Structures are given as structure tokens and as C-alpha cells.
Amino acid sequence: MMVVIWGVVKFIVLLVLLSVYVLFMTWFDRKVIARMQNRVGPKLIGFHGLWQPLADTIKSFWKEDSIPRGSYRFLFWLAPIIFTTCAFAISFVVPFAPPIKIAGGVLHFSVVNINVAVLFVFAFLGLASFGVLFAGIASGGSKYPYIGSQREGAQMISYEIILALTLLNPILMSQSLNFETIVAAQTHHLWYAFYQPVAFVCYLIAMFAVSAKVPFDLPEAESEICCGYFVEYSGMKMGLFPFAQYIVLLVMSAIMVLMFLGGWTGPFWSGGFIAGFIWYWVKVAFFVFLFTWAWGTLPRYRYDQLMDIGWKILLPISVLNIFWTGFALSAHLPFF
């Protein structure tokens, strides 16, 4: 009983924190990109426009929620729900702070601390692409959403393979699917990014592609297919898509830090909850910022080029890399 109540409390806290995070991120994104482009960004509502995201949310809730004629209403409703649920689900297993020992037990800062966490993330990430596919199909023959969802579906599926293959290396090395164990394994050695530079880079690219951000933002390319799969959505139903995307973006960055950059360990001043917490969030924040940075700098790839990069370059490299890791581990090469 205690476990269930504890889980619910954690769930509610996470829900609130993630919502605040997404609101803050929309402001942060706009402010940073404005700084890069000689603009001011949101300025009027609150201190430097800090309440702007809140105002946007209120607006989204009060907007007319139109459902186009000829759309499949059930799927049309279901799509944003699936997408958001899956985004939340993957955030449940990710620890957001180092565990602390209190009163004989261990307090984990994830909603559930399961032993197959990485597998769980893949499962729900795969399911999330259904939300996008449904959004495109349910829009009732509207062609731009259809093209957008096709792109997103293909992109997510092909890059999740690469994501899984690259994450297999830290899993092989730590022999665990639990994030906290993987981080603990890295405290004994160097961070896995130094053992696995190839996997690190491949994951970095795949991370951008899976969360559909520049330069891989083809599913919602505004200048080609006018925002892609959620063209026909309006009001808060539309707001849920970017909302969930921001959460996916955070989780992908968190996984990057946990799997390759030693989570809450630092090169110096490590140990202890405060130090771990700060190290962890500094690293995660860097990757979240990286998304915004790329957004302000890079053009967009073309659909076939994206597929080429995935299937012809990244996939063979990551497969070979797994063989190398397996060989190195079984042969007990130095450092492995």
C-alpha cells in the first residue's frame, strides 16, 4: 500500500514539475533563439516575458477546438493522448536526481525504479510514433498532415533502431538495464563516452532525429508541409504535441547524460546529493540548450538524405561498433 501511495505522490510531483519545465522551456527557447537573431523575444508579460508561456497556455485552452469534417473523430482525439501519455511514460523510469539513502531505505528520484528501464523507454518511444501516425491519418484526407505523419513514422522507426543499437553498448558494458546501475558502473571507470565515442556521436545524431528537431525537423517542416501532422489540430489538442515533444527532448537528453556522461558523477567535487544534482542538471541543460542552438544555426535535411544517413551510415557503423564492444569485452582488452 505504501508503495502505491508513494508512487502516486511521485507521479503527481513529476507531472507538475514537467509541466513547469515545458512552460519554462518554451520561454527559454524563444529567448535564446531571439538572442541569436538580434531580437528581443517575449518581453511584455512579466519579467522579460516570463509569464508569456502561461498566457499562451491559457489562450490555447480557450481557443475554439475545431475538428475538421471527414476526420476520424476517435483517432483524432486519441492521437494527442497517445503521444502525450507515451512521453510521460518514458519520463517515469528516468531518474531526475541521484538516489539518497534515508531511514534504511533508498529514495529513488524516478516514479518507478525498474530493472528494465531502458527497454521500457524503447517500448513507449515506439508507441509514441503511433500518436503521430494517427494524427496524420485521422485528419481525414488532409494531405499535409498525411505527408507529415508518414515522414515522422518513417523517421522515428528508423532512428529508434539506431538509438537502441547505440545504447546497447553501455548496456553491454554495465550488464544492466537500470539507469542507476549504469551510472554506478561509470563511477568505477571513466564515463562511457570515452570508451564509446562512436556510439556517443551516433546517439547524439539519432537523438535529434527521434525528437524531430532541427536539422531533422522534417515531419513539421513549416516551409515545406506547413507544420506537418498537426496542421488540422487546434486549441490545446494542438498544444499537446509540442508539449510532449519537449518532454521527449528532456528525456532523450537525460538518457544521453545517464548512459554516456556518467549521470550525476563529475570530474571533480562529486559525491553527495547536492553535487550530484548540480552535475546532472548542468549536463542535461547543456543538451537541452544544444537543441535550441542547432535550431538557430542549421538548415534542414531532405527526407531521402535523412534516410540515407540513418540506414547507410549510422546503422552499419553502430552494428560494427556493437561487434567491437562485444569483442573487447570478451577478450578483456585494456580499459574494458
Add this chain to the structure above:
Amino acid sequence: MSSSDIRTVELNMGPQHPSTHGVLRLILRINGEKIENIFPRVGYLHRGIEKLAENMTYQQFTPVTDRLDYVYSMNNNFAYASSVEKLLGVTDQVPERAQYIRVIVAELDRIANHLVWLATHALDIGAMTPYFYCMRERELILDMFEEISGARLLYNYVRIGGVAKDITPRFTDMLKEFVKIFPKRWKEYDTLLTKNRIWMKRTKDVAVISTEDAINWGLSGPSLRGSNMEWDLRKKKPYSVYPELEFDIPYYSEGDVYARYLVRMEEMLQSNRILEQCIEKIPDGPTMMDDFKKVSKPIKPPAGEAYGYNEVPGGELGFYIVSEGKNKPHRMKIRAPSFVHAYAIPFASKGYLISDVVAVIGSFDVVFGECDR
């Protein structure tokens, strides 16, 4: 299953679409993402400007030419004024100072147009930041135009027989400042895009047009120069004071979107070079022919025809004017580069992907005020 069994889909791109630059409507017939065919539909901005010309005196029509391609209005004024002067046979009598001022504003406007082109072209391909950098410099040019003509978009500054007003000392200062800083600012766009891997992947070998095809489709200006054709009316059929100025014609042999991009980028620097020389060389003197100082005084060209052409940023803009000796033209035909280029879009982008269509539209720099007239 043979390829004819696969259902092709018709996709409406425009008239309200972020990258059709105004009101172009393209009906794409697509197979997956591949373009099978494109049917352009133009005319959403049709105002009957050629017909309007028949009911206006020659001077009255000058402000209407602003509305052709509203991104380079100065060049439109210039082209129209020189066409009417050709019809009147007074091309040589336009004061030297006016000629220089015309070249200055035309070249400034060329830079301003290319900045808008670069901004939107980059935005279409997904790079957002160059847009704001380009607009920052365009703002400087618009401030200069405001100083001399009072307007920021539709200037009505270059008039038949000269220019409306003399340039002010403040304008000259601003111009000197601009000429100095522009190459540095140009470098910023260049570093963001030219050697960018993604940019090159998106633009190289896309929409390749051979020299022969480019000529057959009637392309002109930078779009023609991207296809290995050294053709610039400022050099090949010199007008105004261009023969006295030193500049190169950039041209590239690849014929793809990237080549056209390089041509336009290079042209901005060449225009800057022309401006530098104009600041040095501009003489003192009147800025308007005495005959045309009064706008109310009717112009009555002798019966006959004349075709005046200018190298505007988009290509060759020509005015074919037929006069019957009255104060209004009998007939006026405008050769608009945008119209020609709009109809080369299907040819250029057949067999490529949807993403390439927006790159092609951007690379031709079509503006629909001029295309639809």
C-alpha cells in the same frame, strides 16, 4: 505492379503557403514525395497593370511601376524611365549626376532585393537565423531610401528625365558607412550557409538546368548566370553610366540551386563595389532634365515603338512601349522576369522531391507582384 498502377496524389501548394513567396499556386502531382508533374497557377495578384498604362500619362504610370516587383521598386522606376527616354530619344541628355544617382539607388536596391531573397531562401530550406541578419542590413538601405524619397517600399524616385530630388549629404554619409560595413556583414551570412554541409547537400545537384535549357526557357539574370552563361545587360548591352564602372559578372557552370545561390551572393559584393566607385565618381550638376521638371507638362513621344530593358535583380525587365503620338502609350508590354521564371519551376523541379520544390522557387527569386502584374 507497374508504375502506372500507383495512385498519384495531387497536392495543392499555395496560394497560401509559407514558401510560395506570395500568391503562387502550384498543383503538385506527387508519387510518395517525388514530383511527377507541376502545374503552376498564377494571376492571384493580377491588377491589369499593362492595361492601366494605356489610360495614364507617361508620368502618371511611374508610381504604378513600383507595384510590379515591390522588392526592387527603384529598379522598376529606373527601367521604365529609361524605356520612355529611349522612346523619346533623349537617353543621352539625362544629366550625368542623375545617371549616377540612378545607378547608386539601383545597386542599393539590388543588394536590398538579394537580402530579401537570401532571407527567404534560407528560411525555406530551414535555416531561420540568416533571415534576421539580412533584414538588419536591409533596414539600413530602407533608411537611406527614406532619406531621399520619403518612402520605404514604393519609392517613385527615379523619374522620366532624371530623379525626383537630389541626394542629401546625410544620404551620402549613410551610404559611405554602409559600403564600409556591408562586406563584413556579408561574411556573416556566408559563414552560416556557403560551406554548411547541410546547405550544400540541400542545394547541390538540385534542379540542374543546362545552358541550352536556360536559354530556351528564357531565363535571365542570376538564374541564367548560374547555368554557365556570362550574360549581364549592364555589361553586354551597357546603359546609363555602367560602362564607366568596373565590376565583374559572376557566373557558375553547375546550373543547380547552389550555383544560383553563389551568383546572387557574389552579386551583392559586386554591387557594393559599384557603389564604392559611384561615391568617388559622382559629379555635381542638375538631377533632372529641364523639359521634364514639371510633371503636369504632357510628354508626347513621336509615333513609334521602343523596347527598353534593364538588368534588375531578378533578371531582364523590359518595357515595350508603342506610341501613337499622344500623351498616353497606345500599348505597353512588360517583360517580367518573374513570370518567365515561374513557368520554369515545373521543368526545373520535375523528378525531385517536395522539399526541393521550395528550394527551386527560392532559387529563381520569383515575386508575384511582377509575375501577375
